[in-house]
Amino acid sequence: MAKMQFGCPIYGQVLDFPGGKVAFTPEMSFISESPVERVHCYRVLDDNGQMFMSSKFKQVSEKIAVKMYSDMVTLQTMDSIFYGAQRQGRISFYATTIGEEAINIASAAALTIDDLVFPQLRSTCMKYILYREPRVMLWRGFSLQEFANQCFGNKDDYGKGRQMPIHYGSHRHNYFTVAATIATQVPHAVGAAYSLKMDRKKACVITYFGDGGTSEGDFHAALNFAAVMEVPVIFFCWNNGWAISTPTSDQFRSTLPSHVHCPAYGVRSIRVDGNDTQAIYTAVHAAREMAISENRPILIEALAFRVGHHSTSDDSTKYRPVDEIEWWRSARDPVARFRKWIESNGWWCSEDESELRTSMLHAIQVAEKADKPPSAELFTDVYNVPPSNLCEQEKFLRETMKRHPQDYMPDVPV
Known part of the structure; x- marks a missing residue:
């Protein structure tokens, strides 16, 4: 446990806090919300495809x-x-x-x-x-x-x-x-x-x-x-x-x-x-x-x-x-x-x-x-045993296709 003086840790000491050590300072300083200098951008080739003299890169064959x-x-x-x-x-x-x-x-x-x-x-x-x-x-x-x-x-x-x-x-x-x-x-x-x-x-x-x-x-x-x-x-x-x-x-x-x-x-x-x-x-x-x-x-x-x-x-x-x-x-x-x-x-x-x-x-x-996939495959690959609501949806689709054959491509029967 850190030593205390007037209820505060002694300045300059390090506190073993869960997740890492914390150092204390008597100076109040807020971290800037937006750094003045942007992060540099790594580049090897210039716009003309010429390599910069000091470039460090992985050579390709x-x-x-x-x-x-x-x-x-x-x-x-x-x-x-x-x-x-x-x-x-x-x-x-x-x-x-x-x-x-x-x-x-x-x-x-x-x-x-x-x-x-x-x-x-x-x-x-x-x-x-x-x-x-x-x-x-x-x-x-x-x-x-x-x-x-x-x-x-x-x-x-x-x-x-x-x-x-x-x-x-x-x-x-x-x-x-x-x-x-x-x-x-x-x-x-x-x-x-x-x-x-x-x-x-x-x-x-x-x-x-x-x-x-x-x-x-x-x-x-x-x-x-x-x-x-x-x-x-x-x-x-x-x-x-x-x-x-x-x-x-x-x-x-x-x-x-x-x-x-x-x-x-x-x-x-x-x-x-x-x-x-x-x-x-x-x-x-x-x-x-x-x-x-x-x-x-x-x-x-x-x-x-x-x-x-x-x-x-x-x-x-x-x-x-x-x-x-x-x-x-x-x-x-x-x-x-x-x-x-x-x-x-x-x-x-x-x-x-x-x-x-x-x-x-x-x-x-x-x-x-090429042919389109059969409509039955709309209902596969998710459940081993299709739930009742999915079966109802497939039944409804089949009935709709029969009522409006002109709006659907020929399909392979289920």
């Missing part, structure tokens, strides 16, 4: 670098075609990754297939950000046909047509299926990481979320849970400046979470240039090693301006200057920057977009012609 570039070009092509398909009314919804390709591919390249991915979730309200990292699956081998099957919700879609487009999932690729609620996957990721720790697996969990997701209680609960339980999880905050039409300045008084939230919860963090492929790869690679070897959570905040619209339901020119969007599209394109770095190393990379477009269009045509 020519094979990996070329594949990273190739997959980023594939993303651009896929986004262009699927966006057009939505505008033609062939699919109901889509969201592009224009300007954010480096985050998708570079983070995926720094992980292994044994690492579990909990993707960012989407929202239709103005407060939150749309998830954009399904292309992590592209790196892991998810085919163009599999992407197309999901967007069209046909019988070959792993979700059996029960999710809206771009809500991918694949057990084979250790990629958990997306759901339309914000930040609920963050504590789930911590629980999965705790399981990996208990099983002594040499793997980690990564969970992606947008800046808007940090406004959710689930985010704060997850950070505290992860820090207290000391689990191997990477929190990847995708900060593109906008949660649909709401700027970060309207969401937060302070700088975003790498500086404020993480120290408070005891989580190590870093802010990274999200347009710098090398920086993203290096940061995720280092975070993975620390998470696994030290059993600790790490948060990475990537700054990457969203060049494209929030989704096909959005027109971002209504709330952002067009010249600002175009400047980010042309001056800070992550794909062009990375290509310049590859070329400066004397490595060759091709970008046969015509072949990519042909393959993507073929995948769409196949997916579009």
Whole structure:
């Protein structure tokens, strides 16, 4: 017990308080609510793809670098075609990754297939950000046909047509299926990481979320849970400046979470240039090693301006200057920057977009012609024995389909 003088601990002494030692001071000083200096942002390549002389980074091989570039070009092509398909009314919804390709591919390249991915979730309200990292699956081998099957919700879609487009999932690729609620996957990721720790697996969990997701209680609960339980999880905050039409300045008084939230919860963090492929790869690679070897959570905040619209339901020119969007599209394109770095190393990379477009269009045509899943599968995969209310709903659906056959596609009998 600390010695007392006039009812107060002696100044300069340290008190052993539950949770840690506390030092006392006679000076009254409030902690500033907003630091003057913002957290520095880690970067390896400048806007012209040239490496800074003092850069510290994880070197990638020519094979990996070329594949990273190739997959980023594939993303651009896929986004262009699927966006057009939505505008033609062939699919109901889509969201592009224009300007954010480096985050998708570079983070995926720094992980292994044994690492579990909990993707960012989407929202239709103005407060939150749309998830954009399904292309992590592209790196892991998810085919163009599999992407197309999901967007069209046909019988070959792993979700059996029960999710809206771009809500991918694949057990084979250790990629958990997306759901339309914000930040609920963050504590789930911590629980999965705790399981990996208990099983002594040499793997980690990564969970992606947008800046808007940090406004959710689930985010704060997850950070505290992860820090207290000391689990191997990477929190990847995708900060593109906008949660649909709401700027970060309207969401937060302070700088975003790498500086404020993480120290408070005891989580190590870093802010990274999200347009710098090398920086993203290096940061995720280092975070993975620390998470696994030290059993600790790490948060990475990537700054990457969203060049494209929030989704096909959005027109971002209504709330952002067009010249600002175009400047980010042309001056800070992550794909062009990375290509310049590859070329400066004397490595060759091709970008046969015509072949990519042909393959993507073929995948769409196949997916579009495929049969839809039978309606009976709307009621499966949750209960071993369906409850009475679910059986009643299925019966009601069958009766409705019989009364209005012109409004429903032919179905396989139950």
